[in-house]
Amino acid sequence: MPLPLFALMLCVFSVGSAELVIAGILPTIAHDTGVSLADAGLLVTAYAVGVVIGGPVITLATSRMPRKPLILGLMGLFVAGNVLAALAPGYSVLMAARVISALTHCTLFAVCIVVASSLVPPGKEASAVSKVAVGLNLATVLGVPLGVLVDQHFGWRATFWGVVALSAAAALLVALFLPRDAVPVTAAAVDELRVLGNRRVQLAVVITVVAMAAVFTAYTFLAPLLTDVAGFDKSTVTWLMLVFGIGSLLGNLLGGRLADRALMPALTGILAVLAVALLALAVAAPSRWACVALMFVFGVAYFAVMPGLQARILTSVAGGTPTLAVSVNISAFNIGIAGGAWFGGGLLDLDLGLRVVVAAGAALAGLAALVALGELVRDRRAGAAPVAEEKETVAA
Missing domain, CATH: 1.20.1250.20 (MFS general substrate transporter like domains)
Known part of the structure; x- marks a missing residue:
């Protein structure tokens, strides 16, 4: 590096x-x-x-x-x-x-x-x-x-x-x-503010909020899912979280490379993988081996989506005045995190069970994937695909 x-x-x-x-x-x-x-x-x-x-x-x-x-x-x-x-x-x-x-x-x-x-x-x-x-x-x-x-x-x-x-x-x-x-600093504050009126910026922020809410609806309650549903000892949860962490590290690097090659297709696909992984985790939670494998996939998908969420702002949306838009998107990460934890806790208060909470996270990830897919289709119809995608087409 x-x-x-x-x-x-x-x-x-x-x-x-x-x-x-x-x-x-x-x-x-x-x-x-x-x-x-x-x-x-x-x-x-x-x-x-x-x-x-x-x-x-x-x-x-x-x-x-x-x-x-x-x-x-x-x-x-x-x-x-x-x-x-x-x-x-x-x-x-x-x-x-x-x-x-x-x-x-x-x-x-x-x-x-x-x-x-x-x-x-x-x-x-x-x-x-x-x-x-x-x-x-x-x-x-x-x-x-x-x-x-x-x-x-x-x-x-x-x-x-x-x-x-x-x-x-x-x-x-x-x-x-x-x-x-x-x-070099070229943008005035008013230019940074103007970017926030851009529809693509707004939808990029929406995708971020929904995607992070999906992740943290499930992630917040992973420990009790692993102990109460999968039957792992509490001492084992630390090692399982390490599996998740290793997956997140690999996912981050993989997500960056995929987003460079084809930003919105990669972002849409990774969100779909996240939805499938969470749904599979909800269904297969009683199986210990399935939990271990799906914890890894969950970690990969979670962090693979993050470079694309920021790159959407940087390369396709904000042009020469991205800093405020990126800052707002980082705030959106925190809003999604807080919202997901609150939503998952609310479901638990309704006595719907931990597996339903994880399945709800999967549904939110699917919703984020659909919004991203809508943006991908809109980009292609308008002939305004992200710069990285256009370069791949020229290179081909």
């Missing part, structure tokens, strides 16, 4: 690890700060709200800033937020620190994606996005377990200090290796 892309990937890894690790260290935080586990859980909620609401606002406010200084500034603020978390004397300060960190999340991810796509030849944008997004895979597979391990041996403050060190290293690599003129 080229050093500039590696530096951006490490930024995403740092921020992704900080976002996700909090769930694994909540019991320790609750004990040390003297709050209930439910109140400690609000640290997760506050972070998500900061991402969804603050992200697009900050992206718009910084639309005219040069990209490299902006990334360094955001990483500096992120480091400051985590230093404050590590030093927090109590729950209230820790909550404020989490909100400060969250405010950088959306804009940082969006700028890293846009800059990464500018560092590669036209038609390779999705692969560049997938390489940067590997940071999220590594945050899930490596960052979170390491953060929990540090918490177990040295306390939750040490986990935040680890995030600080990793983030500072990522910022140093950006300073050293990212070209200063990466993605």
Whole structure:
């Protein structure tokens, strides 16, 4: 991986690890700060709200800033937020620190994606996005377990200090290796806002929300499905989640390559595979071997869809003013995640069972695939297929 892309990937890894690790260290935080586990859980909620609401606002406010200084500034603020978390004397300060960190999340991810796509030849944008997004895979597979391990041996403050060190290293690599003129700033804030009126942008965001809701309707309740329905021991669930994580890593790289070759056909097909995988998991959940195989396929399909969702904005929709649109799409990921978890929990409250919850996730994935298929048909009818597809046709 080229050093500039590696530096951006490490930024995403740092921020992704900080976002996700909090769930694994909540019991320790609750004990040390003297709050209930439910109140400690609000640290997760506050972070998500900061991402969804603050992200697009900050992206718009910084639309005219040069990209490299902006990334360094955001990483500096992120480091400051985590230093404050590590030093927090109590729950209230820790909550404020989490909100400060969250405010950088959306804009940082969006700028890293846009800059990464500018560092590669036209038609390779999705692969560049997938390489940067590997940071999220590594945050899930490596960052979170390491953060929990540090918490177990040295306390939750040490986990935040680890995030600080990793983030500072990522910022140093950006300073050293990212070209200063990466993605020249040409768009005014009004141009970024105008893009959001584009029908394709709006439908791309809809696909993202529905796809992520599909994933997290099922993913949120995977652990009880594996223990209560498939009959696995609780100790085995960790290893099964590792299988899911390995699948997600492979899916991310595969999804980037497929999207580069034919964006909307790939995106539509992967969403269809996701729907089939979730439906099969709902049906075959009592079979342990089937669960293991389908956990892997679920992980592959989940992360294979992510490069295409962002590349739709970058290459086919937003043209020269993509940063705000990408930021809004990242907020859409979080809206879908929250909505999926809420929807799945609502189904459980109706006593419909865990297998029905997973099947509902499959139905949402099928709906996302249908919307993507409609966009694919509309593109071809209008003679406006994505750039990557047109290049493949010319090359053939």
